[in-house]
Every structure is written in structure tokens, then in C-alpha cells.
Amino acid sequence: MSNSTTPSLSSGSSNPSTHIATPVPSERICTDQHALYCFDVLVAHFEDREPMDPPFQNKNEKYALFVTWNTTSHLRSNKKPALRGCIGNFTPMKLADGLREYALVSALEDHRFSPIKASELPHLSCNVSLLTPMTPISSPLDWTPGEHGIHISFPHPSAHRPLSATYLPEICADQGWTKEETVLSAIQKAGYKHKVVVGDVVWQSLKVKIYGSEKATTTWEAYVEWYKGKGGKLKVVKS
Known part of the structure; x- marks a missing residue:
């Protein structure tokens, strides 16, 4: 969630004597549908329309969550897309409400970055992380x-x-x-x-x-295909 410079160290690695396991759900709770919905929320913001209805069945279930935007306009030293915004909430929220809120907050209000512009959409990918306690x-x-x-x-x-x-x-x-x-x-x-x-x-x-967390990722290209498959016509960015 950050690309800040790593501080210098004054000690070697530690080998803790205990290991705490992270609970793993028996079924996936986070899918590409959650990330696609975040894309639609951001596109709807730029097109001045309402987002599509949430396409996932667990929209009323509550989870702590984070939404992360990355961009291929800039690459990190390891050649991976650079962070463009990441904000979330540790208080469990209904997924439909939480994703709709933080898709925009992370894109437009992360104080580390300027707000995302509509022209950047084709370079973006979106990660959704649903967190365990x-x-x-x-x-x-x-x-x-x-x-x-x-x-x-x-x-x-x-x-x-x-x-x-x-x-x-x-x-x-x-x-x-x-x-x-x-x-x-x-x-x-x-x-x-x-x-x-x-x-x-x-x-x-x-x-x-x-x-722990479950994460799902989608790209702009995948969103465009998904949106057109539902009969939508993009206005703000032509692909």
C-alpha cells in the first residue's frame, strides 16, 4: 500500500519461536466481481451516473476491506505497476456500501497522490482485499x-x-x-x-x-469487456 523508501536497518533477521495461522474461509468470499464493481463505481463517477447494481451475491455481508488502484503509467523498480491509491476500513461494512465508498475514496482522496483522472482509466488495475479479524x-x-x-x-x-x-x-x-x-x-x-x-x-x-485477506484483481480491459457484455456503452473513455 505504499511505495515509500525503506528505512535503514540496524539488526539482522529474527526467527520467532511461534507461528500464528491465518483463518482461511472454506469458500472464496472475494472475486473479480468485487473489483469489477469498483471499476464501475469510478467510471460512473466520471460519467455522472449511478453505478450498476452490485454483481455479487454477498453484497449485504459485512467485511473490513481495502480498495487499491495501480497504474501501468508508472512502474516500480521491479517493473510491476505503481501504486495509485489505497484506502480502506478495518470496521466491517456491508460489501456493496463499503466498495462503493472506498472505490472513490482510494481513487480520489489518498493524500499521497493526486486524484485519479478519467484519462488514466485505461492504465489502471483494481485490487479488492477483504480482511479477516x-x-x-x-x-x-x-x-x-x-x-x-x-x-x-x-x-x-x-x-x-x-x-x-x-x-x-x-x-x-x-x-x-x-x-x-x-x-x-x-x-x-x-x-x-x-x-x-x-x-x-x-x-x-x-x-x-x-x-489475513482474500484479494481479487481486475484490469481496465477486463472491465470494458464485462461492461459491454452487460449492454453498457462507455462515454468518458473510448476503448
Whole structure:
């Protein structure tokens, strides 16, 4: 969820003695229909119309969720699409309402980026992440990259205001970070810009929770095909 610079480290890797498993649903709860709906919400915003009805059956079920937009207009160092916006909510919401809200919030109100423009649509892809409940862990490093998302919180050591940040499960692997790098980057993302080293006062004050997620992804091309298949005619962007 972030492309910020990874902070320097002052300690080696840790090998926690315990492993916390992430609950896995017996059936998929997140599908490409959720991501396609987010695309339609954004397109409808630009076309000044109402989005299509949610195309998924679990529209009234409640989940914590995040919506992420990536763009091929810019590429990261690993040649993957660059982040264009990512915002969500840890409070479970009805899927239809939550996706409709955060499809726009993540596209237009992520303070790290300028609002997405209609001309960018053909370069976008959309990820939807539906989250499992968070579980506290005793050590900031007691989690598994690619399996767990992390949520950190801690008091600012001088201002004493609470700070917090999160990274979804795929971020650590996508960025090529170690667990230490991921936690230290999350500290910066939370708004604490001073140097932090593993084991110092700030590190010791961390409260860390982990969670799992199901993710679905779709592209602009897939959305256009899906939308036309439903008889829709695009107005804002011609493909």
C-alpha cells in the first residue's frame, strides 16, 4: 500500500519461536466481481451516473476491506505497476456500501497522490482485499510475509499522540522487504519520521496486530469487456 523508501536497518533477521495461522474461509468470499464493481463505481463517477447494481451475491455481508488502484503509467523498480491509491476500513461494512465508498475514496482522496483522472482509466488495475479479524501478537516480528497483514500502533514519543499504520499481506513480498524493513517502513508511514532501530524505545512501544485477506484483481480491459457484455456503452473513455 505504499511505495515509500525503506528505512535503514540496524539488526539482522529474527526467527520467532511461534507461528500464528491465518483463518482461511472454506469458500472464496472475494472475486473479480468485487473489483469489477469498483471499476464501475469510478467510471460512473466520471460519467455522472449511478453505478450498476452490485454483481455479487454477498453484497449485504459485512467485511473490513481495502480498495487499491495501480497504474501501468508508472512502474516500480521491479517493473510491476505503481501504486495509485489505497484506502480502506478495518470496521466491517456491508460489501456493496463499503466498495462503493472506498472505490472513490482510494481513487480520489489518498493524500499521497493526486486524484485519479478519467484519462488514466485505461492504465489502471483494481485490487479488492477483504480482511479477516485482527489478532494481537507479542513480537513485532511474529508474523509470516505474504500470509499476514500487519497493523501497528504506538504513541509519538514526544507529542504523545497515537500513531498507526497498516500494510496488507502482499506488500512485504511485493516490495521485497524483510519483516524488519516492513515494520520500520510502517512506522514512517504512520507519521514518525525520525530514525528507529529494532529494540529502541519506539520499537518497544509498538502494539502489532496481524490479519489475513482474500484479494481479487481486475484490469481496465477486463472491465470494458464485462461492461459491454452487460449492454453498457462507455462515454468518458473510448476503448
